[in-house]
Amino acid sequence: MTMLRFTVRRLLFLIPMLFVASVAIFLMLRLGPSDPAMDYLRLSRVPPTPQALENARQMLGLDLPITVQYFNWLGDALHLDFGVSYALQRPVLPDILYYLPATLQLAGVALLLTLGVSIPLGMCAARHRDGLPDQFVRLVAFLGVSMPNFWLGFLLVWLLSIELGWLPPMGRGSWSQLIMPALAIAFMSLSINARLLRASMLEVTGQRHVYYARLRGLGAGRVERSHILRNALLPIVTATGMHIGELIGGTLIIESIFGWPGIGRYAVSAIFNRDYPVIQCFTLMMVLVFVLCNLIVDIVYAWLDPRIRLGVEEKA
Amino acid sequence: MIGALEQRKLPLAATFAFLGGSGWLVRVSAVLVMILVVLAIFSPWIMPFDPNEVDLASRLLAPDAAHWLGTDHLGRDILSRLMAGTRVSLGSVAISLFVIMTLGILIGGAAGFLGGRADQLIMRVTDIFMTFPTLVLALFMIGMLGTGLVNVIVAIALSHWAWYARIVRSIVMSLRNREYILASRLAGAGRVRIFIEHLLPATLSQLLVLATLDIGHIMLHVAGLSFLGLGVMPPTPEWGVMINDARQFIWTNPLLMVWPGLALFLSVMAFNVIGDAVRDRLDPHLREEHVH
Numbered sequence: 001m002t003m004l005r006f007t008v009r010r011l012l013f014l015i016p017m018l019f020v021a022s023v024a025i026f027l028m029l030r031l032g033p034s035d036p037a038m039d040y041l042r043l044s045r046v047p048p049t050p051q052a053l054e055n056a057r058q059m060l061g062l063d064l065p066i067t068v069q070y071f072n073w074l075g076d077a078l079h080l081d082f083g084v085s086y087a088l089q090r091p092v093l094p095d096i097l098y099y100l101p102a103t104l105q106l107a108g109v110a111l112l113l114t115l116g117v118s119i120p121l122g123m124c125a126a127r128h129r130d131g132l133p134d135q136f137v138r139l140v141a142f143l144g145v146s147m148p149n150f151w152l153g154f155l156l157v158w159l160l161s162i163e164l165g166w167l168p169p170m171g172r173g174s175w176s177q178l179i180m181p182a183l184a185i186a187f188m189s190l191s192i193n194a195r196l197l198r199a200s201m202l203e204v205t206g207q208r209h210v211y212y213a214r215l216r217g218l219g220a221g222r223v224e225r226s227h228i229l230r231n232a233l234l235p236i237v238t239a240t241g242m243h244i245g246e247l248i249g250g251t252l253i254i255e256s257i258f259g260w261p262g263i264g265r266y267a268v269s270a271i272f273n274r275d276y277p278v279i280q281c282f283t284l285m286m287v288l289v290f291v292l293c294n295l296i297v298d299i300v301y302a303w304l305d306p307r308i309r310l311g312v313e314e315k316a
Numbered sequence: 317m318i319g320a321l322e323q324r325k326l327p328l329a330a331t332f333a334f335l336g337g338s339g340w341l342v343r344v345s346a347v348l349v350m351i352l353v354v355l356a357i358f359s360p361w362i363m364p365f366d367p368n369e370v371d372l373a374s375r376l377l378a379p380d381a382a383h384w385l386g387t388d389h390l391g392r393d394i395l396s397r398l399m400a401g402t403r404v405s406l407g408s409v410a411i412s413l414f415v416i417m418t419l420g421i422l423i424g425g426a427a428g429f430l431g432g433r434a435d436q437l438i439m440r441v442t443d444i445f446m447t448f449p450t451l452v453l454a455l456f457m458i459g460m461l462g463t464g465l466v467n468v469i470v471a472i473a474l475s476h477w478a479w480y481a482r483i484v485r486s487i488v489m490s491l492r493n494r495e496y497i498l499a500s501r502l503a504g505a506g507r508v509r510i511f512i513e514h515l516l517p518a519t520l521s522q523l524l525v526l527a528t529l530d531i532g533h534i535m536l537h538v539a540g541l542s543f544l545g546l547g548v549m550p551p552t553p554e555w556g557v558m559i560n561d562a563r564q565f566i567w568t569n570p571l572l573m574v575w576p577g578l579a580l581f582l583s584v585m586a587f588n589v590i591g592d593a594v595r596d597r598l599d600p601h602l603r604e605e606h607v608h
Contacts, residue, residue: 017447024444025456032460146585148536150543151559151577158570245449252451253540257563268544271459279459286452 006302010295021287022077026070029276037062039274043086077284083277087270092281096263100285102172103262107251109178110185114243118190119236122197123229129202137194144191149250153184153257170259181258185250189243196239201232234305241297245290342593348586355399356406365393367400367553376569385575388561390551394572397553398579404554405583408469408538413527415473420480420523425511427481428488435485442478450475454537458546468547472537476530480523487519521598528591532584539580555580 030036037056041048046056057063061072076083082092125137160180161169168177204210205228213227255264263282270278355362365383371391379386385394427438445453457471491497491514500510539556541547548554550561555576562573 020444021447028456029460034462142585146532146581146588148539148577148580148584150540150556151573151581154559154563154566154573154577158566158573162567162570245452249449249451249455252455253544256544267455268546271455271546272463274459274462279456283452283456283459287448290449290452291447 003299003303007295007299010298014291014295017291018284018288022074022284023070025280025283025287026073027066029280030066030069034274036060036276039276040086043273043275044089073280082281085270085275085278087273087275087278092277095266096278096281096285099261099263099266102260103248103251103255103264104289106178106181106185106255106260106262107247109182110189110247110251111240111244113182113186114189114193114247115236115240117186118193119197119233121190121194122236123201123224125194125198126201126205127224134198137198141191141195144188147187149184149188150253150257152187153181153254156180156184157257170257172260177258181251181254181260184257185247185254188250189240189246192243193236193239197232197236200235201228204228204232207231230304234301237297237301237304241294244293244297248286248290341589345586345589348582349590352402352406352583352586355402357403359399359403363393363396363399365396367392367396368551369393376565376572379571386569386571388558388572389565394558394575397558398555398575400553401555401558401576401579402583404465404548404552405535405538405580408465408472409531409534412469412472412476412534413530415469416477416480416530417523417527419473419477420484421516421519423477424481424484425488425515425519428485428492429507429511429515431489431492438481439485442481445475445478446482448475451537451540454541455546458541463546463549465548465552468538468541471541472534476534480526483522483526484519487522488515491515491518525591525595525598528587528594531587531591535580535584535587 037053037060038048040056040060041052046052061069064072073083080093082096084090085092085095088095121133121137121140125134128134157169157180160167167180168174171177210223210227213223218227251262252264252267254260255262256268267278267282269275270282369392371387373391374383374387375389375391377383377387377391383393383395385398387393388397423438423442427435448456453475454468454471457474458467461467461470488511497510497514500514505513538547539554539559542554542556543560545560548557550557558576559573559580562569562576565572
């Protein structure tokens with residue numbers, strides 16, 4: 001019950017947040033240095049005569065006061081109409097929804113990989129402090145924080161596809177095509193998380209409740225799982241929330257290397273062309289994804305740590 | 317206090333003392349960083365070839381005595397292009413950090429010093445900027461401003477300043493009502509003077525830590541955006557552009573993409589090592605907190 005309340009509260013909190021984000025995105029694009037009407041004419045290959053500019057301005061509603069423009073846009077957006085791409089002359093939202101699932105799939109697999117590798121790795125390093133696994137994690141962490149993800153992607157293709165022929169170099173369809181792009185995206189977060197978990201497990205291990213659990217005669221495995229790991233995971237959950245942005249950004253870059261049919265190329269060409277309706281909708285979608293992911297992180301956090309959800313209850 | 321005074325008097329000596337007391341990794345990184353800085357400043361005089369000189373007769377050469385790292389698909393010398401790339405990379409980092417610090421100090425300082433409504437408003441604005449992932453924010457800014465190196469620098473500055481403003485604000489707030497500040501106010505010092513003389517110096521060490529930790533991150537951003545074709549435009553020699561140029565030759569000349577990537581990787585690593593060392597020295601509390 002408390003979890004449900006907590007979730008609903010946080011979901012309601014999203015509404016003002018998205019509203020503010022949409023105002024910010026809209027205002028910054030409109031108040032930016034270039035004229036959307038000019039960009040519209042450029043992208044639809046109409047020579048920018050004064051008459052054509054005037055027509056474009058009227059058609060796009062740019063002659064109205066900016067608040068009216070915003071509420072017109074918001075009204076359309078609430079009916080899931082995000083306008084028409086200047087360059088492609090197609091509605092924006094269906095295109096974005098067409099490309100988004102592939103991106104989310106890749107980013108999601110990268111997230112699973114981050115957690116699935118960093119947690120055992122961090123546990124192993126903490127268990128064998130200063131031993132071989134610990135040294136290994138230290139090395140991975142050291143390399144990981146400095147590795148450009150797109151370069152890592154190429155190195156993987158070179159090694160695993162070209163030299164060894166183990167994995168297909170690009171495309172989407174089978175699980176084998178997911179491994180390399182997901183690894184390239186996840187490597188940095190994975191290495192940071194593994195080191196973080198090691199440190200936080202060692203910290204928790206020194207605390208009194210662990211000592212007490214051992215005194216009660218609990219087995220080493222039981223103590224590690226339910227008394228050390230559960231507490232030590234909290235910083236990992238926070239860090240993962242912060243890494244989600246990095247994972248999404250990384251996915252946009254990595255897609256182009258592996259010919260992954262995600263939103264990356266569509267968005268980059270729109271950004272290159274200054275295709276306003278697309279940039280607007282794309283940014284808002286990214287914010288929505290990011291904010292929802294962080295909501296999930298918060299819920300997991302509250303689930304792991306009763307103090308959080310009870311604290312919320314007391315205040316409410 | 318005496319230590320601080322000495323450090324202010326002899327920054328070079330303090331730097332060497334710092335390096336002397338550090339491990340071999342920090343020293344190697346410091347040497348690497350020095351090489352990078354020298355290359356960034358003097359590359360036009362050191363480069364063996366003109367980095368943009370197209371010579372189709374000698375395209376895609378393997379490394380030899382004249383071209384130490386070989387040539388690319390237009391016959392340009394790779395080593396020269398790598399050297400010229402340091403200037404773009406370090407230059408954009410330096411300019412963006414300068415803009416970020418200036419924005420952070422001005423906005424964060426104003427928020428902390430004025431307090432009340434102004435502070436509330438400024439903090440909500442930083443909240444918005446901190447909500448977005450930095451790369452998505454930078455992409456959005458480039459969409460707004462257009463492509464090119466200058467806009468990439470502006471985009472990076474605008475997507476990072478909020479963290480700096482936060483730190484400046486919190487330090488200013490914690491010091492605002494200390495006795496020595498009140499004393500200098502009683503002595504008739506104006507707000508600007510108090511800020512510059514008493515509050516700003518207290519924020520600098522933390523800003524320095526944050527900035528050195530961010531150097532590698534910003535280098536990766538500049539290279540990544542250029543790799544996508546949104547930052548530095550070809551034929552300007554830049555590491556991300558070079559990796560993008562090399563991608564079509566990955567089957568035939570994989571070394572072409574190894575060099576610029578290695579240069580980027582080693583530079584980011586050197587700056588990260590230095591950043592960690594500076595943090596451990598100046599601000600041990602910041603450990604593991606700055607991830608974005």
